Amino acid sequence: MNTNTPISKPYVLVNCAVSLDGYLDDASNQRLVLSSPEDIDRVDAVRVTCDAILVGANTIRKDNPSLLIRSEARRQERIKRGLSSDPTKVTLTTSGKFDPSYRFFQDGQSAKLVYCTDEVEGFVRERLAGVAEVIPCGANSINLPHMLADLHRRGVRKLLVEGGSEVITQFLSVNVVDELQISIAPFFVGDARAPRFVNSASFPFNKDRRMTLHSAEKIGDMALLTYFPSSRARTL
Numbered sequence: 119m120n121t122n123t124p125i126s127k128p129y130v131l132v133n134c135a136v137s138l139d140g141y142l143d144d145a146s147n148q149r150l151v152l153s154s155p156e157d158i159d160r161v162d163a164v165r166v167t168c169d170a171i172l173v174g175a176n177t178i179r180k181d182n183p184s185l186l187i188r189s190e191a192r193r194q195e196r197i198k199r200g201l202s203s204d205p206t207k208v209t210l211t212t213s214g215k216f217d218p219s220y221r222f223f224q225d226g227q228s229a230k231l232v233y234c235t236d237e238v239e240g241f242v243r244e245r246l247a248g249v250a251e252v253i254p255c256g257a258n259s260i261n262l263p264h265m266l267a268d269l270h271r272r273g274v275r276k277l278l279v280e281g282g283s284e285v286i287t288q289f290l291s292v293n294v295v296d297e298l299q300i301s302i303a304p305f306f307v308g309d310a311r312a313p314r315f316v317n318s319a320s321f322p323f324n325k326d327r328r329m330t331l332h333s334a335e336k337i338g339d340m341a342l343l344t345y346f347p348s349s350r351a352r353t354l
């Protein structure tokens with residue numbers, strides 16, 4: 119994978135909730151709610167400020183999220199600003215195994231973009247005809263810098279990445295994250311079969327290169343940690 123960051127890319131904000139022992143979910147088939155009501159509301163306010171929201175294909179298959187803004191007042195606020203009521207939805211896949219009835223594709227009026235590997239383009243186009251725009255972007259896996267450059271060309275200036283583990287791991291290891299927000303829930307999952315915040319990878323931040331903690335806030339019963347991994351200023 120080409121790890122050079124293109125000059126024109128959206129501001130990338132990774133936001134996720136983790137358990138105290140670093141898990142994004144438990145190992146059951148049911149979605150684990152880690153966030154407090156206050157944190158859910160905070161993330162809703164963050165979504166309003168973003169042009170697009172990205173999740174990995176497994177998150178769509180497992181959680182079936184709608185990725186819409188919950189607050190009607192916030193949706194109206196976006197419309198008043200001349201924006202779509204909800205941010206564009208974005209996902210990426212090598213398998214193309216999506217059911218078009220997922221809420222990602224069916225809910226809301228915003229654009230839905232599916233970045234896929236070149237090999238499965240035809241299959242994915244056929245499967246998602248009429249519900250999403252399909253964009254081939256790499257031979258064996260999506261080249262993230264190229265995908266980000268394409269999103270920028272489409273007018274996306276701020277991208278919210280909401281998970282899961284594989285996606286967050288790639289964004290962090292390829293070093294394209296400008297802001298990292300982690301909300302820590304005050305309980306343990308305690309099951310090694312559950313997905314962790316990140317998988318094994320070579321990260322640009324390690325014992326020799328520490329990130330700077332920008333802030334630590336109490337959000338209901340959760341702790342919100344904010345880091346700015348890139349040197350890009352928080353201008354958006």
Ligand SMILES: NC(=O)c1ccc[n+]([C@@H]2O[C@H](COP(=O)([O-])OP(=O)(O)OC[C@H]3O[C@@H](n4cnc5c(N)ncnc54)[C@H](OP(=O)(O)O)[C@@H]3O)[C@@H](O)[C@H]2O)c1
Pocket residue numbers: 133134135136141142143149150152173174175176177178180181210211212213214215235258259260261262280281282283284285286288313
């Ligand atoms: N706590 C939180 O804040 C939070 C937020 C979101 C998700 N989650 C949890 O995270 C878990 C899912 O995480 P996960 O690691 O299994 O999956 P994931 O990161 O959601 O999705 C991984 C999938 O995305 C596609 N993908 C990722 N990178 C790609 C690339 N460079 N090129 C092409 N395709 C790529 C592949 O899809 P294909 O398999 O189709 O090839 C891959 O299998 C769920 O349990 C969910 O509940 C938690």
